[in-house]
Amino acid sequence: MTDPILPRIRPAIAALAPYRQGKQAGPDAFKLSSNENPFEPLPSVAAALQHTTPINRYPDATAGRLRERLGVRYAVAPEQVHVAAGSVSILQQLVLATVSVGDEVVYAWRSFEAYPSLPLVAGGTGVQVPVTSDGRHDLDAMADAVTDRTRAVILCTPNNPTGPIITSDEFATFVERVPSDVLIILDEAYAEFVTAPGAVDGLAERVFERHPNVVVLRTFSKAYGLAGLRIGYAIGHEKVLDAARTTGIPLSVTSAAENAAIASLDAESELLERVAVIVERRTRLVEGLRTQGWDVPDSQANFIWLPTGDRTVEVAAAFASADLIVRPFPGDGIRISVGEEASVDRVLEVAATQL
Numbered sequence: 001m002t003d004p005i006l007p008r009i010r011p012a013i014a015a016l017a018p019y020r021q022g023k024q025a026g027p028d029a030f031k032l033s034s035n036e037n038p039f040e041p042l043p044s045v046a047a048a049l050q051h052t053t054p055i056n057r058y059p060d061a062t063a064g065r066l067r068e069r070l071g072v073r074y075a076v077a078p079e080q081v082h083v084a085a086g087s088v089s090i091l092q093q094l095v096l097a098t099v100s101v102g103d104e105v106v107y108a109w110r111s112f113e114a115y116p117s118l119p120l121v122a123g124g125t126g127v128q129v130p131v132t133s134d135g136r137h138d139l140d141a142m143a144d145a146v147t148d149r150t151r152a153v154i155l156c157t158p159n160n161p162t163g164p165i166i167t168s169d170e171f172a173t174f175v176e177r178v179p180s181d182v183l184i185i186l187d188e189a190y191a192e193f194v195t196a197p198g199a200v201d202g203l204a205e206r207v208f209e210r211h212p213n214v215v216v217l218r219t220f221s222k223a224y225g226l227a228g229l230r231i232g233y234a235i236g237h238e239k240v241l242d243a244a245r246t247t248g249i250p251l252s253v254t255s256a257a258e259n260a261a262i263a264s265l266d267a268e269s270e271l272l273e274r275v276a277v278i279v280e281r282r283t284r285l286v287e288g289l290r291t292q293g294w295d296v297p298d299s300q301a302n303f304i305w306l307p308t309g310d311r312t313v314e315v316a317a318a319f320a321s322a323d324l325i326v327r328p329f330p331g332d333g334i335r336i337s338v339g340e341e342a343s344v345d346r347v348l349e350v351a352a353t354q355l
């Protein structure tokens with residue numbers, strides 16, 4: 001049989017690998033491949049899901065109650081808050097709003113798997129700037145990579161998957177070096193897990209006020225444990241966020257997600273206690289692995305990075321046979337989420353056999 005003739009796909013899209021999700025775990029396995037929160041939802045958050053708009057009705061297109069709430073919390077107008085179905089949606093909206101054919105987006109590499117497709121989908125080009133040997137953004141090299149075609153720069157702190165943060169000082173120096181008409185997206189998906197002094201915190205420092213070209217991204221998926229509901233937000237200049245709202249698909253945020261996000265803000269102190277538990281497990285993992293002799297970068301997120309190089313696939317298979325589903329990046333390393341208590345020792349046991 002000959003292949004059927006299919007519609008012509010844009011070459012930039014055809015060349016991209018389709019998205020592959022972290023492996024699903026069997027009943028006895030720990031799923032440590034997607035940086036999810038291992039804790040069950042809080043009862044108050046689960047209860048909030050019962051009080052949503054009836055499902056035969058569309059949700060509030062503006063997620064007005066949540067934007068109002070976040071506006072109060074960060075002392076900004078609701079117009080300076082944008083809510084979407086995951087902060088990944090906001091990343092795409094911002095890139096579609098700024099990048100035309102031939103334009104460039106600068107980001108660190110290795111960083112978040114979602115970044116490479118963003119400029120390509122918009123018809124632009126990605127410019128990857130290698131992270132340093134200890135997994136940190138090389139901000140001088142990133143500023144050097146900005147050209148008159150650059151429309152956006154994405155910074156990820158703490159960096160997924162390597163773990164280190166960008167400091168406030170590094171960020172301040174970087175922003176001064178980038179032309180003020182270039183969008184800087186500060187992706188802080190793991191901000192709640194940061195304990196290192198000196199880390200940039202785009203919201204606490206209100207960087208978007210001094211620099212209207214900076215948009216800060218946060219998500220309810222990680223520390224707040226709402227990954228399955230798809231909800232994240234951005235804080236920035238109203239006009240920049242209006243452009244993101246224009247490119248976004250309307251009505252993507254369900255009232256279930258909005259209610260759960262508000263209930264999570266109500267229960268924030270309880271959720272942050274869980275974050276502290278994860279941070280303590282992270283510390284045990286990093287210290288345990290370093291004691292074994294692994295060169296693990298300083299993670300400030302809810303995952304750790306094991307530099308396994310050419311042995312990545314083999315080492316990931318050893319974890320899988322111990323019912324630990326991790327995220328291998330062949331030829332480079334393995335990202336392991338900080339999960340359930342019992343997974344900590346099991347990760348250390350397997351890692352000890354793989355040096």
Ligand SMILES: *Cc1c(COP(=O)(O)O)cnc(C)c1O
Nearest residue numbers: 086087088112160189219221232
């Ligand atoms: C998980 C993650 C996100 C957030 O994803 P959601 O779409 O909000 O679930 C954003 N950026 C990075 C770097 C991430 O790892």
